[in-house]
Structure formats: structure tokens, C-alpha cells
Amino acid sequence: MEQKAMEQKVMEQKVTTETGQACLQGLMRTWFEFERQLGRVPVIQRLERGQFTREDYRRLLLNLRQQVVEGARWITRCASSFDRDFADVRSEVIGHAKDEHRDYEILEQDYVAAGGDLAEIQQAQRNAGTEALHAFLMYRASQPNPVDLIGAMWIIEGLGQKMASDWAERVDQATDGDGSYTRFMRYHGENDDDHLDKLYGLIDRVCQSTEAQQSIIRTARVVARLYALQLEEVDHHG
Template sequence: MKQHVLTPSGQTCLQKLLKVWFEFDLALSKVGIIKRLEHGKLSQTDYQKLLLNLRQQVIEGSRWITRCASSFDRDHSDIRSSVIHHAKDEHKDYLMLEKDYVSAGGQLEDIQTAEKNIGSEALHGFLMYRASQPNPVDLIGAMWIVEGLGNKMAAKWASLVDEQFGAEPSMAKFMKYHGENDEHHIEELYQLIDRVATNEHVIAKIEKTAKVVARLYALQLEEVDNV
């Protein structure tokens, strides 16, 4: 896919978001459950816990994205349309994750009734708060982190799961799907960055929201070992 060519302001914003991503990537590498996954020491119970805790964030994803879309006024109708399309693409992804959980030996009722861990509560609360503000363009920073995980990490993690458990069929279809299909969402983000990153104030807001979401997402994963 041909990458959108950013304006100078868009490039400035992208550089700041890339820096946030690199710091986030480093933070993830220090989280217990991710360290075990990346070092071939993840147990099947660990994997079940990872999916169970991720499901709570995934199922809420389309809610904050839809709320975000509804908060844009008519002067931002093109952004609203793009965000609605994004929510439509992903609002049933949690069903795929539930199937992986059952394939990994979990009980469907357990993942469907589990509560959010404290990191997920904090992440969802922040995202819904920001999404409820008028014209919440800073949530492009949140999308950068969440979609970046799918685009940059999901395929890698799926391969590691397959290597460690050798299950057939794969127990990582949710991760594989995002690793293969999130590229076009990243391209849409480049276009949105160009659309809204018009001055230093807006760029700073996008960067800050990306940093908050990165920290809360890492907290969500840290809490997998505490539930």
C-alpha cells in the first residue's frame, strides 16, 4: 500500500508519535507477561489470562471510537466518517478473541463474565472521557498506539504463540488477523494526522494523549499477573 505523503506539520506530529511508540515498545518489553511470551516461557494458562484481559479492552474499543465520532461537529464531518468506518471494522473483533480463548482451553463463560482489570478500567475511563469532549482530535494519538500494536506487534506475538504451543488450528487467530489487516488503518491515520495536525497546540495534545494511552495500556498488561 502506498503511504500517504505528510505535510511538514504532519511530519512533525508523526515524529513525535514515533518517539512515543518507541518508548511504549520498550516499556512493553519489560512487562512480565510479554517478557515470558517473547522469551518462549509463556504457559497456556498465561496465554488464557492474556486473552481474557485483552478482551475487556477490545470489546470496549468500538464504544469509545463511536463516542469519539459522535463528538465531531459538522466542520469535522470527514473525520467523523473516517472514525465511524474504523469502528464498524472492529466492533465484533472480540468474538474472534473469544474463540482463541476457548481454543486455548478456556471456558467461554469465564471470558464473557470477567471484569476489567484496573489498567483496563483506567484506560477505558480515560478514552471515554476524551471521546466525550468536543472535536477530540487528540484521540488520533490513542489510535496510533492501539493500531500500532496490531500493525507492529500482533503478527510477531501470534508467531510466538504458535511456536510455543504448536496448536493446530492456531490459537492466535485474533492476533494474526490484526497483524495482517491493520496496515490500512495506519494509512488512514496518516491522512487524519495531516487533516488535524495544523499547529503546535494540536500536535502537543495528540502527543500527550498518545503518551497517556501508552502508559495505561502497559498498566493493563502489567495487571494480567495480578488478577
């Protein structure tokens, strides 16, 4: 999505407070920087240039699986860290974790359909970027009322909403696929729009001070960088 089009969509969202709008603008700027970071990642460059192989795809899935498996864990930990003053936020986060806690099974099925061995992907260790990303997210999720993790969800859900469908199409085109092994990406491309809309709805609620605004944006920036590092490591791990 082009920057102006995204800005227009954002302005149409129900974010009405001054701090909420400022937070949203900061998150947008963080997202566009994240897009630039992804554009410098070798495996993504090959995908965008049509030089992507089925081996590249299997390696990408193998490296993404651990982050997907751990996703429900940090989101659930996040939910448990909200006290009763944030019971409404906790409910939203619990619902989010429920929606995604078994997504890794679709990813595993895609890996096998693309010619991979199930045992190999299930036994693969986290790469360096995934280790850092998971450690950071679990640390933040363990803090009292971790409203800043809205920034983490913004980056990760935004990736699904804005890029997963395009990546799926590019994978199939480059590897002569028929959609049978890009179901994980297609699923997120279709469903993460709803997840992101729910985040819009939470911004006014959780961003009630300048401190909260800065914390949310900072966490989004850290998660963006560590997610890009995770993808950079694809060519060096597994």
C-alpha cells in the same frame, strides 16, 4: 520494525505540513518508548523468551477482552463528538468503529480453542489498567472535536500492525499451537496496516496547530502507558 526502517516508511507517507511532520515525529518517539515499556512487562518477557504457557495465553486473552469490547464504544463516542466542520474525520472514525466492533467474538473463540471456558471470559471484570484506559478514552472521546484521539489510535493500531503477527507466532511456538487459537492476533497483524495508513492520511487534517500537535502526542503517551499497565496487570488479575 527497527527504528530507522520505520522512520523511512514514515517519511514516505503523505504527511506534508510542518505541524503534521512534527506530530508524526512525536508519535514515532512515543511508539519506541511504548515498545520499551512492553519489554518490561512480565507476561511479554515470558513470551519473548519462549517461556510462555497456554495458561499465560488464556490469561492474556481474558485480560484483553474488555479493552477490545470497549474499543468500539469509545471510537463511536469519538465520532459523535466531531461537529460538521470535521464531518470527513467523523466518517473515517465511523468506518473504523464498524470494522472492529465485533472483534471480541474472534478473541472469545480463540480463548475457547485454547482450553478456556466461554462463560469465564465473558464474565471477567476489567483489570486496573483496563479500567484506567477505558475511563481516559471515554473522557477524551466526549470532548468537542477530540482530534487528540488520533494519538490513541496510533498506539492501539500500531500494536496490531507491528506486533500482533509476531506475538501470534511466538504463542504458537511456545504452546505447540497450530494457529487455531491465535486468529485474533493474526487478523490484526494482517489488517491493521490498512487502518494505520488511514491514520497517516488524517494527520495533516487534524494537526493544524501546535496545540493540536501537543494534544495528539500527549494522548498517545497516556494511552501507551495505560495499555502497558493493562498488560502488567495480567499476572495479578483473572
